Amino acid sequence: MSLKYYDKNIQALSDQYNKYIYPKPCENIHEEWIKVNRFQLCDPNYLWHKIWPEKEYSRKPLRILIAGCGSDQAAIIAKCNPIHEFVGIDLSKNSLAHQKKLIDDSKINNLKLICDDFRKVKFNSKFDYIISSGVIHHLENVDSALSYFNENLKDDGAVFLMVYGDQQSAGINNIKKVFKSLNFSQNQESIESIRKIIFKLKEHHPAKIFASLYSDINNDSGVVDTFLHPEENFFNIKSLINILKRNNLIIKNFADSRIAPLSKYFIDNKNLLEKISSLDLEDRLELAQIINWNDRKINIICTKNQNIKSSYLYNKIDLDKIYLFKTVNIEYQFSEKSLKIIDKENASNFELKNNNINWEKILNGQKKLSESTANLKENEKKILYKNIHFLLENYVLDYSFFKITDYNKYYAK
Numbered sequence: 001m002s003l004k005y006y007d008k009n010i011q012a013l014s015d016q017y018n019k020y021i022y023p024k025p026c027e028n029i030h031e032e033w034i035k036v037n038r039f040q041l042c043d044p045n046y047l048w049h050k051i052w053p054e055k056e057y058s059r060k061p062l063r064i065l066i067a068g069c070g071s072d073q074a075a076i077i078a079k080c081n082p083i084h085e086f087v088g089i090d091l092s093k094n095s096l097a098h099q100k101k102l103i104d105d106s107k108i109n110n111l112k113l114i115c116d117d118f119r120k121v122k123f124n125s126k127f128d129y130i131i132s133s134g135v136i137h138h139l140e141n142v143d144s145a146l147s148y149f150n151e152n153l154k155d156d157g158a159v160f161l162m163v164y165g166d167q168q169s170a171g172i173n174n175i176k177k178v179f180k181s182l183n184f185s186q187n188q189e190s191i192e193s194i195r196k197i198i199f200k201l202k203e204h205h206p207a208k209i210f211a212s213l214y215s216d217i218n219n220d221s222g223v224v225d226t227f228l229h230p231e232e233n234f235f236n237i238k239s240l241i242n243i244l245k246r247n248n249l250i251i252k253n254f255a256d257s258r259i260a261p262l263s264k265y266f267i268d269n270k271n272l273l274e275k276i277s278s279l280d281l282e283d284r285l286e287l288a289q290i291i292n293w294n295d296r297k298i299n300i301i302c303t304k305n306q307n308i309k310s311s312y313l314y315n316k317i318d319l320d321k322i323y324l325f326k327t328v329n330i331e332y333q334f335s336e337k338s339l340k341i342i343d344k345e346n347a348s349n350f351e352l353k354n355n356n357i358n359w360e361k362i363l364n365g366q367k368k369l370s371e372s373t374a375n376l377k378e379n380e381k382k383i384l385y386k387n388i389h390f391l392l393e394n395y396v397l398d399y400s401f402f403k404i405t406d407y408n409k410y411y412a413k
Contacts, residue, residue: 068135165295171206365404
């Protein structure tokens with residue numbers, strides 16, 4: 001099939017990912033590998049209650065598109081979700097060849113692969129869920145991708161997007177100007193030169209810090225993708241919101257706690273907390289992105305505008321009606337005297353005194369909060385709910401309007 005493109009640089013993207021497969025793929029999706037490596041943030045099992053807090057968890061098959069599926073992402077998620085139907089599309093025939101090998105070796109029968117620009121592929125039916133991780137920021141025409149997602153999404157569907165933020169990425173953008181001025185290109189000599197330069201940088205140089213946070217510097221495809229990519233866009237949250245709006249999409253939730261938390265920085269200052277709460281949502285998120293800085297990957301769940309009533313981002317939901325439970329990648333330590341929450345990703349710790357609260361039961365997702373707190377005095381419940389609002393707005397708890405099933409299998413322990 002000949003590839004047809006919307007962007008003038010798209011052939012360069014195809015050539016790059018054929019020569020330098022990225023990310024470095026796994027070689028076999030066997031059961032032992034899955035036990036250690038299964039977690040994919042975009043996996044609908046993990047994200048169900050962030051995607052659809054208003055829906056009861058269901059094993060009804062979903063139709064899922066992975067737009068820009070790379071070298072192994074579609075195969076891994078399809079293997080771990082055998083009840084769902086997947087379509088994976090990518091420009092790189094070599095990346096897809098590796099996924100085809102994974103499909104054959106792992107006997108995956110619920111995944112169809114297509115080599116093309118996903119924006120050119122037409123379907124007869126729409127998707128429940130679309131995954132596009134690390135893709136659209138490499139397109140010259142970002143709007144064409146988002147418009148495509150909207151057109152191919154069911155009315156109650158959702159899109160998982162990962163895009164590069166403009167704060168942490170600033171650490172490498174300046175040094176890329178050096179490489180461009182020296183006419184570095186996608187060849188072995190340039191790759192080795194970049195490694196040597198990064199190695200010689202002072203420890204506090206932004207590019208050295210960036211390289212220490214990620215493993216890409218250790219493999220050729222990672223160096224090319226990070227420092228020699230022909231097309232990259234970096235987003236602040238306001239610009240991202242506006243681009244989504246243009247294409248009739250809206251952020252429904254953040255998939256993790258990387259950039260959205262803000263009030264945790266001002267927990268001891270009531271006046272500043274009040275100022276923050278008085279800001280518009282976009283302004284709050286802009287401040288949060290700047291102060292958190294951990295935005296190399298902005299992981300968001302998008303939906304069509306009518307589907308945000310259940311989103312805590314826009315509504316102070318009625319806590320009496322929800323089920324609370326632990327979120328992934330967060331550690332919870334229960335004791336007789338307190339609940340300690342450790343968010344290693346963002347170096348944040350929260351400790352709440354028990355004060356007659358059985359946190360372990362409250363966070364097991366089995367009872368509505370109104371039931372879990374029925375024996376509390378009015379002032380105790382008021383303090384508890386204030387703490388819960390704080391934890392929810394800092395993305396260290398999850399919630400649903402339905403009882404959580406398969407809790408231990410799919411969520412944090």
